[in-house]
Amino acid sequence: MPLCKGSSAKPLRPLRTAGQPLRAPLRTCLRNPFAPLRRRLMASLPAHLVAARAEASAQRPRHQPCPRCQADTIVARTADRVAAVDVRADPHPVDPATAPAGRLLWCLVQHKHLPARIRWRDRWHATACTHQVLADHECRPRPVQETLL
Numbered sequence: 001m002p003l004c005k006g007s008s009a010k011p012l013r014p015l016r017t018a019g020q021p022l023r024a025p026l027r028t029c030l031r032n033p034f035a036p037l038r039r040r041l042m043a044s045l046p047a048h049l050v051a052a053r054a055e056a057s058a059q060r061p062r063h064q065p066c067p068r069c070q071a072d073t074i075v076a077r078t079a080d081r082v083a084a085v086d087v088r089a090d091p092h093p094v095d096p097a098t099a100p101a102g103r104l105l106w107c108l109v110q111h112k113h114l115p116a117r118i119r120w121r122d123r124w125h126a127t128a129c130t131h132q133v134l135a136d137h138e139c140r141p142r143p144v145q146e147t148l149l
Contacts, residue, residue, distance in 0.1 A: 061108065061116050069139040074108070076118040087118050088132040096126065096133045103138065107131040115132065 010063065045053075061076040076143060080083045089106050099105055105121040109131050119125065 056115070059115075059116055059117050066137060066139060071137070071139070073137045074118070074134065078120060079117055085120075088137045089118070090137050091134070093132040094135045096121070096129070099133070100135055104136040106136070107135045108134055 038050050058077040059079050061074050064073060064075045065071065072091055074087075074089045074091050076087050077088060087106055089127050093108075094100070094105070096105065107119045107125065107129055108116060109119050110116045118134070119131075121129065
């Protein structure tokens with residue numbers, strides 16, 4: 001059987017169509033459309049280092065618009081290995097004494113020599129916390145929704 005152009009190992013598969021014998025070769029080479037996606041993106045680094053870098057970049061807080069209301073928010077993943085949570089918080093710090101009821105509070109932990117990260121403000125951390133306190137993001141109702149309801 002003839003080989004595909006540019007391929008040295010894969011022969012053409014037979015295809016039976018009207019007017020062709022059973023062993024007639026295909027006119028075009030069959031290719032896997034996902035073959036380019038299977039290549040390693042960072043071939044120079046081991047897989048465990050690539051995974052560690054991806055995890056660290058997800059934990060780093062960054063400004064990103066909310067996909068629903070387009071408001072400016074801070075997005076990060078908590079640094080928990082068991083149950084990491086994707087956090088979307090308002091970028092403006094709130095006073096922990098007058099925090100809005102019913103909203104989760106997060107601390108934006110910033111160290112001198114380490115990258116910033118977001119941490120949940122639990123009762124043990126809240127007693128000695130000196131970090132900026134951020135409230136969980138809640139989208140405001142859109143004007144169209146208010147008029148329809």
